[in-house]
Amino acid sequence: MSSDETPNVPTPPHSRAAVREKAQQVNAQQSRARIIRRVIIAAVAVIVVGAAGGAVAWAVGSAVSKPSLTPSNLQDDGVVVTKEDLASVRAGSGSTPTPSPSTAGSAAPTGSASPTPDPTATADAVDIHVYVDYLSPGASDFERANAKQLATWVDQDAATVTYHPVALLTANSNGTKYSLRAASAAACVASMQPEVFYAFNHALLVDQPKQDTDGKSDKELIALAISSGVKDAKGLQTCVEESTYDSWVKDVTQRAVDGPLPGSKKGALSGAPTIVVNGQVYAGSLTDAAEFSQFVLSVASDSYYGTPGPTLSPTPSPSAAK
Numbered sequence: 001m002s003s004d005e006t007p008n009v010p011t012p013p014h015s016r017a018a019v020r021e022k023a024q025q026v027n028a029q030q031s032r033a034r035i036i037r038r039v040i041i042a043a044v045a046v047i048v049v050g051a052a053g054g055a056v057a058w059a060v061g062s063a064v065s066k067p068s069l070t071p072s073n074l075q076d077d078g079v080v081v082t083k084e085d086l087a088s089v090r091a092g093s094g095s096t097p098t099p100s101p102s103t104a105g106s107a108a109p110t111g112s113a114s115p116t117p118d119p120t121a122t123a124d125a126v127d128i129h130v131y132v133d134y135l136s137p138g139a140s141d142f143e144r145a146n147a148k149q150l151a152t153w154v155d156q157d158a159a160t161v162t163y164h165p166v167a168l169l170t171a172n173s174n175g176t177k178y179s180l181r182a183a184s185a186a187a188c189v190a191s192m193q194p195e196v197f198y199a200f201n202h203a204l205l206v207d208q209p210k211q212d213t214d215g216k217s218d219k220e221l222i223a224l225a226i227s228s229g230v231k232d233a234k235g236l237q238t239c240v241e242e243s244t245y246d247s248w249v250k251d252v253t254q255r256a257v258d259g260p261l262p263g264s265k266k267g268a269l270s271g272a273p274t275i276v277v278n279g280q281v282y283a284g285s286l287t288d289a290a291e292f293s294q295f296v297l298s299v300a301s302d303s304y305y306g307t308p309g310p311t312l313s314p315t316p317s318p319s320a321a322k
Contacts, residue, residue, distance in 0.1 A: 077256070079163050085197070133166055135179045139272050166256055166272060178214070181218065183249040186201060203227075262276065275292075277296055
């Protein structure tokens with residue numbers, strides 16, 4: 001055998017034991033490493049699942065803990081116009097409709113005759129509900145044509161007038177949800193300072209943005225409400241910017257769409273404006289004050305047949321107001 005060949009000498013027993021011990025140590029280390037990895041992975045999974053579950057629970061809890069707030073000073077989901085509201089408007093601004101005993105409407109042709117209530121009426125007043133979307137051109141048309149007439153009837157106890165802000169055209173303002181925001185702002189005003197609601201409602205309708213535009217911003221809505229007479233500017237800002245009554249607006253809009261509308265057995269909201277007189281839905285012209293007056297006269301006569309009713313007598317109407 002050459003000198004470079006390694007003899008096949010048996011490994012001593014103590015060397016084999018050392019190898020086995022080393023192998024066992026390596027296996028033990030690898031086992032511990034695998035166990036540690038599994039524990040870490042399991043812990044991370046638990047944390048992730050727990051965080052997700054906590055987020056869901058928080059979201060659900062937040063939804064449950066934040067109920068839909070209802071503005072105060074409402075009747076049948078609307079705001080009733082009072083004589084005091086009209087007096088406040090007259091004292092504060094000459095641009096808002098100022099009724100007079102001889103005023104019948106603001107948009108009837110010169111020389112035409114339209115019914116006007118007699119202030120000596122003794123029976124129950126005619127019940128008028130006006131559903132308005134502040135982005136609806138028809139709602140603006142009706143307000144411009146009939147604001148003075150409605151104010152006259154309220155002022156003389158011939159009719160009760162209730163405005164209902166709704167949001168049917170929320171998707172028609174380039175994603176800004178103007179209909180919803182404007183109706184919610186109106187609810188803020190009604191809840192905070194109800195005597196200002198009529199002036200703000202009128203301003204929103206006559207100074208109305210066009211559909212498929214951004215509409216007024218929250219700051220512009222707040223400024224308009226303040227110019228209408230709201231005194232608590234900070235409280236109004238909080239109410240508007242926090243969308244306090246958005247959920248309420250959605251709820252009342254859905255209730256109106258489902259029907260029936262106040263005093264009506266079958267009437268439901270299908271568009272804005274919708275005008276309901278003693279439970280009957282008006283389907284006539286939105287710009288003809290004389291036609292609407294005649295409808296009110298007819299409904300009042302039918303409703304009070306056999307009993308003394310509000311006395312409505314024809315009175316010449318002035319020319320259309322600007």
